[in-house]
Amino acid sequence: MQSLLFESIPITEITLPLLNERSVCVDVLRLDTIHAVISGNKWFKLKYHLEEARSEGKDHLVTFGGAFSNHIVATAAAGAMSGFRTSGIIRGERPRISSHTLQMAEHFGMTLFFSTRADYHKKFIPPELNHEIGNAHLINEGGYGHLGVKGAAEILNYCDQESYSHIACAVGTSTMMAGLVVASSPQQEVLGICVMKAGESLDQALLELLPPGARSKKFQLLHQFHFGGYAKHTTELIAFMNNFYKHTGVPSDFVYTGKLFYAIINRIECGLFPPGSRILLIHSGGLQGNLSLPKGSLIF
Numbered sequence: 001m002q003s004l005l006f007e008s009i010p011i012t013e014i015t016l017p018l019l020n021e022r023s024v025c026v027d028v029l030r031l032d033t034i035h036a037v038i039s040g041n042k043w044f045k046l047k048y049h050l051e052e053a054r055s056e057g058k059d060h061l062v063t064f065g066g067a068f069s070n071h072i073v074a075t076a077a078a079g080a081m082s083g084f085r086t087s088g089i090i091r092g093e094r095p096r097i098s099s100h101t102l103q104m105a106e107h108f109g110m111t112l113f114f115s116t117r118a119d120y121h122k123k124f125i126p127p128e129l130n131h132e133i134g135n136a137h138l139i140n141e142g143g144y145g146h147l148g149v150k151g152a153a154e155i156l157n158y159c160d161q162e163s164y165s166h167i168a169c170a171v172g173t174s175t176m177m178a179g180l181v182v183a184s185s186p187q188q189e190v191l192g193i194c195v196m197k198a199g200e201s202l203d204q205a206l207l208e209l210l211p212p213g214a215r216s217k218k219f220q221l222l223h224q225f226h227f228g229g230y231a232k233h234t235t236e237l238i239a240f241m242n243n244f245y246k247h248t249g250v251p252s253d254f255v256y257t258g259k260l261f262y263a264i265i266n267r268i269e270c271g272l273f274p275p276g277s278r279i280l281l282i283h284s285g286g287l288q289g290n291l292s293l294p295k296g297s298l299i300f
């Protein structure tokens, strides 16, 4: 399997007439390039889970997710690469035709257990796993939690952090964003683009991940760019992604980073960034999610 060793991560500078007109700069930190499957932020979020599991002598990673969860695939691949068995507890019945995500997880050796929505909600552990749970390191759904925050805080080590006035990312569980807030400098603002209809529960989830000292930093969750909800999309979003790729060469996914890029360009158009702003966008990967779009939807 492709190695996960990297010393640097590419940064793509976006050049669009709009940015000149508004006197703002936009750079994209390309976490999508570090690995084809464990793309982007998932590697950072899993790093300290792998370390903790290893130091506790555990040989098995158990985690939770939906049928289209990038976190499930990333855990399967990271486990396979690091010598852990992996099990995924998947929300809902086993589909008649597995999603690409689940097929890929099984390809990397993950054992899948399908849990009814009610059981899943209660974080029910399937009986087949009960006798070995002592050897297992459990990871929350989507990798939510403090070990993930600790890993995500390292993302900004891969850029010249102090040169940016704003840092923006897509938000699912808010774990990556919490890491960015922890690592941010007092003068920087971190913007999180919420990709689902989450409302205030997400603001609460984010606050719970932040150490008290980080709660007074500058950060904001934006809730108006979910395009109908998690993994929902519109023809406008797909057209935007194609257009953005055509003019910048940067591919995006329709679940997370497409919504991030759309939101930031929209806010620049609306004049919401002061002239002189330098904005860093975190490309958190997830491109394999595009496989579930009808063929031909995207030009990349």
Ligand SMILES: *Cc1c(COP(=O)(O)O)cnc(C)c1O
Binding pocket: 040, 041, 042, 070, 071, 142, 170, 171, 172, 173, 174, 175, 176, 177, 253, 256, 257, 284, 285, 286, 287
């Ligand atoms: C999982 C994921 C996110 C969201 O990360 P959270 O830490 O859950 O907020 C963002 N972008 C991509 C591509 C992802 O796969």
